[in-house]
Amino acid sequence: MTMAAKQRFVVFAIFLFQAVALTDVEEVEALRNFYRSLNCPTQLNNWKLEGGDPCDELWTGVSCHQSSVIDIKLQGLSLTGNLQGDQLVRLQHLKHLDLSSNHFHGEIPNSLPTNLTDLNLAANYFSQTIPHTVTSMKHLRHLNLSQNLLSGPLPDVFGGFDNLIMMDLSHNNFSGDLPVSFRTLMNLTRLHLQSNEFTGSVIFLADLHLHELNIEDNHFSGVIPESFQNINSLWIGGNQFRIGVNYPPWKFPTDVMPNEQNISSPPTTESSAIEKYPSHESGYNRKKRPGSGGIVIMVVGAVMTVIGAAVFIAVRTHRSTKQTLDSIGGSLSSLQSLPISASQGSLVAEYDRPDSSSSDSPPLISSWQLPPAPTMTIKMSNRRSFSKKCKIPICAKLYAVADLQLATSNFSPNNLLGEGTLGSVYRADFPDGQVLAVKNIKTVALSITEEEQFMEVIRTVSHLRHPNIVALVGYSVGNGNHLLLYEYIRKVTLDDALHNVLCMPLTWSLRLRIAIGVSRALNYLHTSCVPSITHSNLKATNILLDEDLNPRVCDCGLAVLKPLASNNVKIKASEIAIADSGYVAPEHVKRGSGNPKADIFSFGVLLLELLTGRRPFDSSRPKGEQSLVEWASSKLHDSESLLEMVDSTIKRIISTRALSSYADIISQCIQPQKEFRPQMAEVVQSLVSLLQKSGQEKAKSGKDKETAQGAEFDPCDRSFRSTNSHFFASPTASYLSI
Structure with missing residues (x-):
């Protein structure tokens, strides 16, 4: 081969190598738009708004095969924002998408890459429900949507998932009966549905070839399928399965099992499958049922009990409310009633606000006015429901005041970190070595409504998770105390770093x-x-600098509490406001x-x-x-x-x-x-x-x-x-x- 031919060959080889290494132009643009939608987070090393090649330059979390992006794994990077599916859907060769353990909000996008085999969106703040367009993702093998704020009945979208072998929908707020399409998931081996609000029968799981099943802490009812005894790892506690004394626990009445047994419209706490197709216990103990006279007596007694309870609570509520309103010049007309109803053996008390609307996103506060009182549902007959029935739980630990007094040396001046427009902040050293900052909010005497509003603020702030925001991790209320516990960041503010002559x-x-x-x-x-x-x-005094000199913004969502501050605190606040x-x-x-x-x-x-x-x-x-x-x-x-x-x-x-x-x-x-x-x-x-x-x-x-x-x-x-x-x-x- 001549020298000229060798040179031409080398040039051609270099050109060919560059052509192979270059990522598909459309996919590069999709990644740039995704990066832009997240406000260009610094955690995504090597990502660029202009220029660059994801495959050639090793963009964080991106893996390629030839010129196509096949993996995006960005778990645990504290990324925030709404996930924009119209950008990712252009990644036609993407197989694995892992965005777990971040801070994404909003709905799961309707448009996601259709060739995905693994989708992991766990441990975020996604709300609403699973989009119907998920039916186009026929290649899915692993689906993990656990630990989000998803809610409502599951849509019937699981037909055609012939490749799905693992699905985790646990720790959400899903409700209603399981959809019919669950029974088509014949290759599914692992299913986690625990810690939701599911109701009805589990009959659609009976014929699946499961090796692992967790349905704990729901409201499933009816009989337990006999096939469940073949599942290697099984968790079914915290439900309402009906098992009689003489009923074999794994015996399923197949002679009365219809195809649509699990469907009830609308969903109820007790599945319609139980009402239409009772267990064998009903036949065994039929002679022991009370007669019509006994039934009448029981019904009348139950009604009288409920009425008595309603009158008692109404009187007590009326007195307490009247005293509170009289002290603040209010009127009884501003309060909502406290309806009491009996539902299937459970006493339910509900505080409702006018024109209330349910929301699957955390009800966050943005105005100067205090927010309306939250809707509360308390189910007296079920211990679990105190923590389960609130659609938006408080994501912070409840502390006893005595524990905080011990950790702060009874709020000693030696533990004082600072004073502000809502009160003082103390360093708290706990026996296990944990260090937190305790904000002792001094308020005027709060009415019942204002106490509820304070709890709503705690609920809101507890859901704020961002790498540049100081996180609320605990709280303590009661007996006039209003304490908020934050992660401890060293006592260095941006104001110190800029204006203190001792700082570099x-x-x-x-x-x-x-x-x-x-x-x-x-x-x-x-x-x-x-x-x-x-x-x-x-x-600047509300911005702390951590050990790595990253800024951490304090007091997010708390300005709404200023009208509740005590007079002494307001005097101090006015002095701070001048500066x-x-x-x-x-x-x-x-x-x-x-x-x-x-x-x-x-x-x-x-x-x-x-x-x-x-x-x-x-x-x-x-x-x-x-x-x-x-x-x-x-x-x-x-x-x-x-x-x-x-x-x-x-x-x-x-x-x-x-x-x-x-x-x-x-x-x-x-x-x-x-x-x-x-x-x-x-x-x-x-x-x-x-x-x-x-x-x-x-x-x-x-x-x-x-x-x-x-x-x-x-x-x-x-x-x-x-x-x-x-x-x-x-x-x-x-x-x-x-």
């Missing part, structure tokens, strides 16, 4: 990453929560009565604070410079003035282009008219794009100005983390300071 200066890149983290937290509150939540108290007035949007006279656009204004002020190193309001400065927004607004679009107001510790580090882009973002956020402020999702994308471009500029220059010029240390490397002791909180710094 923050680098420009770290300030930018902090801004992105806070913006993502706000975007989560505004868009992923339904209805949206407004923070209404965003400020925080620089964060407040011009359309709001008092802090806490905000909306998402007010949060965006406060975030713009925070961006200014990060850029200038100056406090939003500083009474020690000349009158024209006390308000940071008023002083800086006119300088944002003048390059010389803009550079002059940059914090001197980072002035030599920021490029002119990056500074101009950052100033544009600030200018949009602090617009006086809220209509002209952007959505937080747009702000997130702009900041992420700015960070990426800054990284590209560093790569082109071949060095990092922040370290090369010796201006400061990078607080993200190990040498800086070893100096964490240099972070000291000021004496007046607050922790969870709302």
Whole structure:
């Protein structure tokens, strides 16, 4: 072979290799759109909005075969947002999709890749039910939708799943009877349905070739199929199966088993299969049944008992309610009645609110007004139902006050972390070594309705899960106590890091990453929560920096409690509000009565604070410079003035282009008219794009100005983390300071 021929061969081989390695263009675009819809999370290393090749560059969680994406495994990355199926459906060769243990909200999308063999969406916050379009996914072998907020009857969509061998729908709020199509799952070997609200018979499971079955903690009734004795691993406790003394526990009455036995319309607690096709016990003990006279006596007695209970509860409720309303100047007409009804041997008490509508998403709070009282259903005859009947459970642990007193040394001043507009926060050290932060909320005497509203706030906040939000993990209420327990983050606020002279200066890149983290937290509150939540108290003292210097936003969802604070706490709050007035949007006279656009204004002020190193309001400065927004607004679009107001510790580090882009973002956020402020999702994308471009500029220059010029240390490397002791909180710094 001649030299020219060899060269042509080498060029052709290189071209062929690149062609094979290049991911399908449509699939690349689908992944980019998916990345964009999640607000470009930093957890997804190597993912890009523009350029790049998922298969060639090893995008986090992405696996390929030749030019096709076949696996996406992003479990446990704290990803947030609504899952957009119209992007993923374009991945026609995708086989495995694992998004488990994240913070996805909303409905499971109607459009998912039809060639999937493994779908795992467990441990998220998906609501509503399973979409009917799942019937197109005929290749599924493993389906895991456990530990979500899915509810309602299961749709009859399981026909044609000939390849399905494992399905887990446990720990949701599914209700009603099992669908007929369950009996077609002949290759299914593992089925988990525990901890739901299923009713009716399990007859449609009788002929399946199961090796493992868990149906615990539901409301299944009727007889237990004889075939269940062949299942190797079986859990059936916590149900209402009817088994008589003389009834063989594994004997199933096949002579009376119809094809549609499991169907009841509407579903009831006791399956229609039991009423139409009773067990053998009925025949064995027929002579022991009471006569008509006995039945009349029993019915009359039961009715009288229920009426007596209703009168007693109504009188007690009336007295208690009247006393409470008299003390606050209310009227009895504002309260709802307490209907009592007997249903199949169970006494049911329901607190209803007018025009109430059920929602499968956590009922989140966004307004200044207190939310309406939640709907409660208490089933007196069933211990399990106290924790099971609430559609949206509180995802936090209930603590005894005595345990918290012990953990905080009886709320000793030595354990005090800070004081804010709702009360004080204490460090709690528990015997097992766990450390938490306890917020002791001081309130006025609350009415019954206000106590219920307080519990609704706890329910809401307990469902907030985001890597940049401090999580509520426990609570304690009763006897006038209102205590919230949060995960403990070290006592270093962004305010300390920016303004305490004992702290090392923050680098420009770290300030930018902090801004992105806070913006993502706000975007989560505004868009992923339904209805949206407004923070209404965003400020540097409400942002903690963890050991890795990631920002953690405090007090999300708590601004709504401010009207309930005691007078002493309100006095303290008014003093704090003066110092925080620089964060407040011009359309709001008092802090806490905000909306998402007010949060965006406060975030713009925070961006200014990060850029200038100056406090939003500083009474020690000349009158024209006390308000940071008023002083800086006119300088944002003048390059010389803009550079002059940059914090001197980072002035030599920021490029002119990056500074101009950052100033544009600030200018949009602090617009006086809220209509002209952007959505937080747009702000997130702009900041992420700015960070990426800054990284590209560093790569082109071949060095990092922040370290090369010796201006400061990078607080993200190990040498800086070893100096964490240099972070000291000021004496007046607050922790969870709302």
